[in-house]
Amino acid sequence: MKNSSVFMVDSVDEDCDYLFKAVLIGDSGVGKSNLLSRFSKGEFRLDSKPTIGVEFAYRNIKVGDRLVKAQIWDTAGQERFRAITSSYYRGALGSILVYDITRRKSFENVEKWLRELREYGNSDMVIVLVGNKLDLSHSREVTEEEGRNFAEAEGICFMETSALENVNVDRLFLDMISKIHEITSHKSL
Numbered sequence: 322m323k324n325s326s327v328f329m330v331d332s333v334d335e336d337c338d339y340l341f342k343a344v345l346i347g348d349s350g351v352g353k354s355n356l357l358s359r360f361s362k363g364e365f366r367l368d369s370k371p372t373i374g375v376e377f378a379y380r381n382i383k384v385g386d387r388l389v390k391a392q393i394w395d396t397a398g399q400e401r402f403r404a405i406t407s408s409y410y411r412g413a414l415g416s417i418l419v420y421d422i423t424r425r426k427s428f429e430n431v432e433k434w435l436r437e438l439r440e441y442g443n444s445d446m447v448i449v450l451v452g453n454k455l456d457l458s459h460s461r462e463v464t465e466e467e468g469r470n471f472a473e474a475e476g477i478c479f480m481e482t483s484a485l486e487n488v489n490v491d492r493l494f495l496d497m498i499s500k501i502h503e504i505t506s507h508k509s510l
């Protein structure tokens with residue numbers, strides 16, 4: 322995926338040309354909050370999640386000559402209680418569906434999350450399947466090939482990441498944003 326003209330901007334106060342929403346989804350404990358805090362603040366949280374977590378984070382991105390504000394939503398632990406409603410998905414142009422490569426069950430549940438995404442989300446939503454915790458590949462229960470094959474069969478993007486070691490995290494978000502930009506700019510032609 323080409324994203325050479327997509328990069329992050331430090332100032333969050335600049336006016337943006339447009340704003341879009343993307344959501345994080347997947348089983349509890351796969352690393353969604355840490356991927357988001359790594360991306361939005363450049364940090365990894367060693368502590369456990371606060372009871373009521375941050376529901377979304379912003380990041381300004383330069384795409385070509387336009388300033389885009391990405392609003393990324395996190396489930397803030399609600400997936401544990403299956404309390405995610407259609408309003409979580411409403412208006413989202415992108416979705417990051419995360420599993421833990423060391424926990425097979427979280428990969429098996431991807432199908433269920435995908436069904437839910439397709440039921441509630443926009444039909445042309447950009448979906449990226451993410452196998453997180455790449456730093457723990459010695460205890461891997463899901464091969465990279467399995468993840469990639471599944472994503473290919475479903476027509477969605479795929480990437481493995483480590484929120485802990487900051488591997489592929491920026492790339493994941495920037496590639497998704499670049500894909501969304503491609504789709505939205507096509508529509509406005």
Ligand code: GDP
Pocket residue numbers: 348349350351352353354355356366367370398453454455456457482483484485486
């Ligand atoms: P969430 O419930 O999906 O939001 O998951 P969290 O972001 O709260 O992470 C769950 C646990 O996995 C925490 O103990 C994190 O420290 C840990 N974790 C998250 N990402 C990684 C990673 O890339 N590598 C490793 N080794 N641990 C991770």
